Amino acid sequence: MVRVAHISDSHLGSSMFQLTERREDARRSLKKAVDMAMKHSPDILIHTGDLFHSPLPQNDDMIFVIELFKSLRDKVRLIVLDGNHDLPYGYRYAYSPLRGLETMELIVSTGSGPYKTFTESFDGKTVEFHLVSWTSGQQLEHFLNSARPTEKIALFFAHDIQTPKENLPLYFSYFGCGHKHNFWLDEEYDIGRPGSTCFINWDREMGGRKKLIVVDVDTSGNEYTLEQLNDVREFKFLTGVDITGMGPEEVNNSLRKSLDKLSPKKTKPIIILKVNGLIDSETEKSIERSEILKYGEKKLDPLFLHIEPNWSSVGARPVNLSEPLNVEFSILEYLTQTKDKRAQQIQRILPKYFGREVT
Amino acid sequence: MIRRLRLQNFKVYKNQEFNFEKGTTAILGPNGSGKTSILEAIEFALFRMVTRKEKKVPKLEELINHQGKRAKIELEFVAPINRRSYTVVRIINPGETQADLFLTGNKQPETSGVARVDDQIVELIGMDRHAFSALTYVRQGEIDRLSRLAPKGRRTDLYSMMGLSVYDKESSRIQKEIRQIDKEIENIEESKKRLEEVRKHLPNQKEIEAALRALAELEQSGVKIKQVKDVIQKVDQSLSAIQSQLESPELSTRPEELKEESEITKYLRVLLDTIPDVAENQLRPHIRDEARTLFREIFGDRYSDLIIDDDYEIALYDLQGNRVSLMAASGGEDVCVNFSLRVAVNTALQKHSITGPPPGLLVLDEPGAGLDTQRRRWLPEAISRLDVVDQVIVVTHMEEMKGATDHIISLTPQGKGRQPLVEID
Numbered sequence: 001m002v003r004v005a006h007i008s009d010s011h012l013g014s015s016m017f018q019l020t021e022r023r024e025d026a027r028r029s030l031k032k033a034v035d036m037a038m039k040h041s042p043d044i045l046i047h048t049g050d051l052f053h054s055p056l057p058q059n060d061d062m063i064f065v066i067e068l069f070k071s072l073r074d075k076v077r078l079i080v081l082d083g084n085h086d087l088p089y090g091y092r093y094a095y096s097p098l099r100g101l102e103t104m105e106l107i108v109s110t111g112s113g114p115y116k117t118f119t120e121s122f123d124g125k126t127v128e129f130h131l132v133s134w135t136s137g138q139q140l141e142h143f144l145n146s147a148r149p150t151e152k153i154a155l156f157f158a159h160d161i162q163t164p165k166e167n168l169p170l171y172f173s174y175f176g177c178g179h180k181h182n183f184w185l186d187e188e189y190d191i192g193r194p195g196s197t198c199f200i201n202w203d204r205e206m207g208g209r210k211k212l213i214v215v216d217v218d219t220s221g222n223e224y225t226l227e228q229l230n231d232v233r234e235f236k237f238l239t240g241v242d243i244t245g246m247g248p249e250e251v252n253n254s255l256r257k258s259l260d261k262l263s264p265k266k267t268k269p270i271i272i273l274k275v276n277g278l279i280d281s282e283t284e285k286s287i288e289r290s291e292i293l294k295y296g297e298k299k300l301d302p303l304f305l306h307i308e309p310n311w312s313s314v315g316a317r318p319v320n321l322s323e324p325l326n327v328e329f330s331i332l333e334y335l336t337q338t339k340d341k342r343a344q345q346i347q348r349i350l351p352k353y354f355g356r357e358v359t
Numbered sequence: 360m361i362r363r364l365r366l367q368n369f370k371v372y373k374n375q376e377f378n379f380e381k382g383t384t385a386i387l388g389p390n391g392s393g394k395t396s397i398l399e400a401i402e403f404a405l406f407r408m409v410t411r412k413e414k415k416v417p418k419l420e421e422l423i424n425h426q427g428k429r430a431k432i433e434l435e436f437v438a439p440i441n442r443r444s445y446t447v448v449r450i451i452n453p454g455e456t457q458a459d460l461f462l463t464g465n466k467q468p469e470t471s472g473v474a475r476v477d478d479q480i481v482e483l484i485g486m487d488r489h490a491f492s493a494l495t496y497v498r499q500g501e502i503d504r505l506s507r508l509a510p511k512g513r514r515t516d517l518y519s520m521m522g523l524s525v526y527d528k529e530s531s532r533i534q535k536e537i538r539q540i541d542k543e544i545e546n547i548e549e550s551k552k553r554l555e556e557v558r559k560h561l562p563n564q565k566e567i568e569a570a571l572r573a574l575a576e577l578e579q580s581g582v583k584i585k586q587v588k589d590v591i592q593k594v595d596q597s598l599s600a601i602q603s604q605l606e607s608p609e610l611s612t613r614p615e616e617l618k619e620e621s622e623i624t625k626y627l628r629v630l631l632d633t634i635p636d637v638a639e640n641q642l643r644p645h646i647r648d649e650a651r652t653l654f655r656e657i658f659g660d661r662y663s664d665l666i667i668d669d670d671y672e673i674a675l676y677d678l679q680g681n682r683v684s685l686m687a688a689s690g691g692e693d694v695c696v697n698f699s700l701r702v703a704v705n706t707a708l709q710k711h712s713i714t715g716p717p718p719g720l721l722v723l724d725e726p727g728a729g730l731d732t733q734r735r736r737w738l739p740e741a742i743s744r745l746d747v748v749d750q751v752i753v754v755t756h757m758e759e760m761k762g763a764t765d766h767i768i769s770l771t772p773q774g775k776g777r778q779p780l781v782e783i784d
């Protein structure tokens with residue numbers, strides 16, 4: 001049995017809402033994930049890409065990574081792939097910050113190309129690795145389909161696998177990928193994605209979860225152990241707020257009330273309030289955005305409070321055109337909807353001016 | 360929705376195939392390397408027409424390569440209406456064109472003949488050439504122009520970008536018709552007047568009858584009066600001819616009909632001037648929503664909202680809830696606002712201006728035109744975030760775009776009218 005711990009997408013250097021605290025959070029979240037993984041004493045620790053948020057990481061992030069990976073030396077086989085965020089201008093592998101880590105022999109990656117394969121023995125079991133960094137879909141398909149593993153235990157790791165699971169070749173014991181920030185695992189097809197180690201883009205991630213995937217791979221089949229991965233900072237998402245049809249006063253009150261209902265557990269959480277609905281433009285102008293934010297900050301003491309305006313605003317709209325670029329059709333719609341008295345007369349002459357040319 | 364384009368003897372291309380994938384594709388090359396020809400070929404394949412700088416190219420023979428006798432364009436596209444893949448093949452011979460439409464893979468054409476293929480494609484795409492270009496095409500310099508305009512100018516500019524200027528065109532066409540009707544009414548009145556003038560100089564019916572009675576008496580007394588009688592009868596005939604002409608529907612009821620028609624047509628023109636405002640009012644909130652989403656994708660860590668009010672004044676709200684006027688925003692933010700706004704026009708139109716499914720295609724022609732280097736820096740990022748539509752084609756000479764798109768078609772001119780070197784990545 002060979003034990004693989006799978007994490008992904010740590011995005012060191014990302015800072016949600018440009019908060020410097022989030023850079024530290026990203027580092028602590030990665031450390032937390034690595035510690036959790038190491039508690040399972042894996043043979044292999046795989047990070048499927050986007051270690052850094054930018055191909056030019058800042059020194060503090062780089063030093064943190066070097067120290068962290070140094071502490072793992074001789075304890076585990078550490079593999080890190082290039083993600084799209086690690087690579088400058090598309091696919092320039094030679095300029096990725098991972099090349100330095102590889103040169104220092106802290107990690108194994110794909111070198112200055114997108115693909116690498118090798119074998120290694122763990123407790124007498126030989127494992128064949130196929131690694132693909134971020135690359136074009138066609139190239140990934142090529143690597144997927146041309147690989148012919150000879151060992152019984154073969155692992156395929158790529159930053160992103162878009163191939164439908166039914167079309168994946170059968171001779172790999174486990175497919176590990178990243179890129180998307182939410183957890184996903186299919187135990188039937190043996191394909192897993194842990195999600196990011198911390199929140200990067202709250203809008204896309206708030207519905208999902210992040211998990212550490214530990215796979216015990218054996219010729220008889222895989223066994224999965226999952227462990228919830230939480231961001232080191234507390235996130236509160238409030239999404240059901242609807243202000244349709246409210247007047248200015250009501251909107252302001254209802255937003256304040258929604259904030260009142262929250263009770264975060266940790267200090268300095270990040271609170272996000274998503275507000276939906278349809279209001280008129282007068283009401284929109286009278287929303288006391290900055291006062292409400294100040295109110296919430298005073299009450300909840302968050303690291304950051306964000307109100308996402310997702311409402312639409314409309315003026316009076318007596319007529320609704322379904323195809324505004326179709327002149328003839330729009331005239332007819334307008335006449336019907338305004339109950340125009342001359343509708344019949346206009347309708348009579350329309351074909352003369354707009355009749356479709358017969359060719 | 361465009362999958363494959365094959366060009367034979369079309370402008371600078373002797374024989375070249377391009378594959379288009381989902382996601383963003385950059386067509387990259389210096390001036391005159393044949394970038395726009397690709398767009399023209401797509402337009403021609405779909406609509407048998409090529410527009411350059413908003414004018415129709417009059418002679419299609421111009422599109423044939425100088426060394427070839429006829430050009431052939433093959434375009435494979437997915438019809439939004441049924442998600443099936445079609446291939447249209449058009450051949451340009453000097454003086455005429457041919458067309459066939461196939462379901463991709465079939466040898467037997469679905470439809471043949473230029474007019475029938477034209478009609479079928481409009482049906483498959485769900486819109487005509489005009490709507491298609493308003494929905495999918497962002498022209499050179501439009502983003503830059505938006506950022507330089509005052510709110511009022513921005514309104515008229517967006518108005519035409521929304522394709523609503525088609526109403527102005529129809530309106531002036533109908534104005535011409537109205538003038539023609541009025542002219543016709545005038546002519547009829549004129550001839551009526553002339554006939555009445557003539558009638559005034561002729562004796563009236565009673566006088567002629569009296570004259571004829573007098574003649575009859577003379578005849579009885581044996582005087583020879585045949586010649587006099589003939590003359591009087593002729594006068595009588597002309598009088599009734601004039602009478603019947605004046606009473607004919609051409610001159611009596613027709614002017615009334617025309618006057619009514621002119622009035623209704625004038626009312627139609629009022630409608631044509633009113634509806635675009637209604638349409639614009641209806642589309643603006645959608646445009647704002649789309650622009651906001653796009654802008655937040657890029658600057659969501661600094662701003663929470665983008666607002667376009669009724670006077671097309673644009674304002675931003677920062678994360679502290681304060682209103683920031685566009686004047687105070689940085690160059691990059693400013694270009695991003697206008698980029699979002701311009702693209703939002705297309706995506707909002709795709710979602711809210713047609714009843715069928717949207718074409719899902721967006722073409723950006725030199726989006727960096729007119730922007731200085733500092734402002735251009737934001738474009739690659741803005742473009743790489745464009746997942747609002749399935750397929751984005753960016754035509755550009757900016758090398759910076761290389762990293763911003765999923766696919767690159769790079770063109771290198773070879774001089775002497777030779778086909779450019781094409782690299783596809």
